[in-house]
Amino acid sequence: MHIRPRLNRCFSRKNKLNQTSRAPFPVPMGSSSPSPSPEPPQSSAPADGASNASLRWHILRRALLSRSASPRASEGTSNDPQEKGDTNKISRKTSRSFNLFECHTVPISQLNKSQGDSLNGNENGVECQRDVYVCYKLPCGGSPELNVIYRRDDSLELNDIEASNRFNIDTTGLVCCWPSEEVLAFYCINHSDMFRSKRVLELGAGYGLAGLVIAASVNAGEVVISDGNPQVVGYIQQNISINAETFGQTKVKPMTLHWDQEHASDMLNSFDIIVASDCTFFKQFHQSLARTVKSLLKHSETSQAIFLSPKRGDSLNKFLDIIKEYDLCYELIENYDPTVWNLHKSYLAGDDTSWPNYNEEHCYPLLVRITFGDFV
Numbered sequence: 001m002h003i004r005p006r007l008n009r010c011f012s013r014k015n016k017l018n019q020t021s022r023a024p025f026p027v028p029m030g031s032s033s034p035s036p037s038p039e040p041p042q043s044s045a046p047a048d049g050a051s052n053a054s055l056r057w058h059i060l061r062r063a064l065l066s067r068s069a070s071p072r073a074s075e076g077t078s079n080d081p082q083e084k085g086d087t088n089k090i091s092r093k094t095s096r097s098f099n100l101f102e103c104h105t106v107p108i109s110q111l112n113k114s115q116g117d118s119l120n121g122n123e124n125g126v127e128c129q130r131d132v133y134v135c136y137k138l139p140c141g142g143s144p145e146l147n148v149i150y151r152r153d154d155s156l157e158l159n160d161i162e163a164s165n166r167f168n169i170d171t172t173g174l175v176c177c178w179p180s181e182e183v184l185a186f187y188c189i190n191h192s193d194m195f196r197s198k199r200v201l202e203l204g205a206g207y208g209l210a211g212l213v214i215a216a217s218v219n220a221g222e223v224v225i226s227d228g229n230p231q232v233v234g235y236i237q238q239n240i241s242i243n244a245e246t247f248g249q250t251k252v253k254p255m256t257l258h259w260d261q262e263h264a265s266d267m268l269n270s271f272d273i274i275v276a277s278d279c280t281f282f283k284q285f286h287q288s289l290a291r292t293v294k295s296l297l298k299h300s301e302t303s304q305a306i307f308l309s310p311k312r313g314d315s316l317n318k319f320l321d322i323i324k325e326y327d328l329c330y331e332l333i334e335n336y337d338p339t340v341w342n343l344h345k346s347y348l349a350g351d352d353t354s355w356p357n358y359n360e361e362h363c364y365p366l367l368v369r370i371t372f373g374d375f376v
């Protein structure tokens with residue numbers, strides 16, 4: 001069934017989704033090993049009785065206490081089984097994706113010379129064993145290839161948690177490319193006309209697949225790929241560098257952009273399109289995310305923000321309430337792409353068993369189109 005809710009004066013919300021149990025979590029796309037710890041990313045929900053934040057603090061506390069005693073602890077690694085167990089609990093991964101792009105995983109050492117050179121001097125550089133890259137073949141004219149560097153599965157480190165606490169940000173951007181990001185990238189490539197010559201911003205981009213795909217395939221004028229976690233932005237920076245030759249005339253830049261921060265004046269009212277995937281489950285950031293969209297989106301009839309987000313409990317609905325509070329309009333669309341919709345239906349029905357434990361609430365991203373809506 002295709003439900004495309006109509007857009008009324010300021011918002012539209014006609015989806016009906018089943019509330020079911022939790023889904024398994026992803027490994028980076030292209031990786032083969034599914035995760036043993038099935039949990040969605042939630043900033044406030046308890047994991048085995050402890051919240052993510054408190055688990056992070058426990059890990060940090062243990063590390064700080066042992067730092068003076070053990071030089072190994074200061075290297076950001078630990079053999080403490082308790083610490084490893086806790087780190088695994090907050091390193092939450094999904095085991096599958098929609099597999100919308102042809103791709104394969106390649107060791108970093110096989111990046112070609114110019115790409116490898118662009119990583120020199122970076123802490124995540126060519127020799128870094130914890131990273132892999134995934135080579136995507138894009139389904140558009142000329143079938144360009146895009147390489148995206150990801151952390152290997154299970155490589156969350158103490159440094160990541162320290163940085164996450166220091167910058168008031170979670171580590172979900174390092175965990176993997178979440179399925180919604182792949183769907184967002186696919187949606188953008190299939191709606192290339194809307195991006196032509198536009199100034200585009202990706203928020204909470206993680207490794208930045210969607211922003212990179214936009215930069216490589218739709219002739220946008222400029223693409224800014226942002227995240228609030230500086231470590232994640234390190235990956236975005238690398239991913240832009242190694243694909244620079246694919247972007248043609250499109251200007252592409254990474255940016256550390258935390259939704260809580262004051263935004264630079266040259267950013268205000270300047271983006272034709274803002275995209276984001278799986279960024280609405282952080283309820284504590286709903287206000288600042290809505291404020292960010294409102295202040296950075298160009299105030300014009302044609303500008304819009306496109307969010308792809310699984311429902312994840314009541315978090316998406318709560319975000320939509322905040323969008324209304326900010327006098328923005330939204331349209332919520334359940335079936336926005338026939339390929340994604342058919343995959344979703346066949347995972348749900350069990351006709352396609354390649355995504356075991358597929359769970360609508362946590363795996364299927366809904367499309368939210370946000371506009372100013374006050375031009376008619």
Ligand SMILES: C[S@@+](CC[C@H](N)C(=O)[O-])C[C@H]1O[C@@H](n2cnc3c(N)ncnc32)[C@H](O)[C@@H]1O
Pocket residue numbers: 041169170171172173174176177178179180181182203204205206207208227228229232257258259260276277278279282285
């Ligand atoms: C679940 S991840 C999604 C990443 C990517 N969009 C994807 O789907 O693969 C959420 C992302 O939002 C970023 N994030 C969380 N809170 C943020 C904030 N307050 N400001 C900016 N980015 C934030 C995280 O660093 C992370 O990269």
